[in-house]
Amino acid sequence: MRLGVDFGGTKIEAALLDSNGEIRVRQRVPNPGNYDAAVRILGTGCGGGVVVDGRTIEGANAIGGEWGHTPxxxxxxxxxxxxxxxxxxxxxxxWVSGSGLRRWSGIGGRDLDAGVKAGDAHARVVLDQLADRLARSLAVVMDILDPDAIVFGGGLSNIDALYPSVRGKLIAHVFSDVIRTNVVKNKHGDSSGVRGAAWLFTPEEAQ
Structure with missing residues (x-):
């Protein structure tokens, strides 16, 4: 299946993903911004990709960015x-995917977002736990790649309160006294796949 995404703030306008959500094809049209980035898709599963100098890194074994199946x-x-x-x-x-969140907390991403916005105390506790697990997970990526940006996609990326919480927790786990890496939301939300897919197909393929 050919899928596309638009990761705002990176040099990717479109990417080909495999069934696990891993990036397989580089961009066609560059986005504004000058980031090297690690892209993390926090949906039903937990995929990822790495972007360096505007190119996605597939790797010798075609598993570049296979983040969800590390401990x-x-x-x-x-x-x-x-x-x-x-x-x-x-x-x-x-632990950090949408299905994982529901497994250990009993709350889905939308309900968590709504609960946090409503000031629900239990939702805040769950958000704090999710942010802590994400921060620990991303710290390893940062220690190895030290990217300019980490871009969240997928359903959990719509939880706006997640971003400041994760940013605040990273410093406890990254091997650095200063963190300049931006943790940002994808630019086009749920329409990202449609936009990216449109860029992936040539006019000949679309006919």
Missing amino acids: LPWARADEVSVRDWCGRWNCLEQ
Whole structure:
């Protein structure tokens, strides 16, 4: 299946994703901005991609950015006994994806967003836990790649309160005294796939 996304703030206008949400094809039309970026898709699953100098990095084994099936870093005692569908234990997909969020909190992304906006105390606790797990997970990416930006896509990216919370927690886990990496939302929200898909197809393919 050919899917496209528009990651605002990066040099990607369109990308080809595989069934796991991993980026496979570089952009056609560059976006404003001059970022090298790590893109994280927080939807039903937990995909990702890496953009350097406007090019997506596929890697020698075609798994560049395969983030969701790495283990949750610095796991606590209550975070070590979850088996993922892939057969591995404690994968990020079980903790920071939309389905993972519902598994451990009983709350979906939309309900969490609504609860936080309404000032619900339990929703704030869940948001704090999600942000903490995301910060730990992203710290490893930052230690290895040190990107200019981390761009969130997928359903959980619509939780606006997630961004300042994650930013505030990163410093405790990244091996640096200063964090200049921007943590930002994708530019076009739910229409990103449609926009990207339109750019991917040539006029000949569309006929």
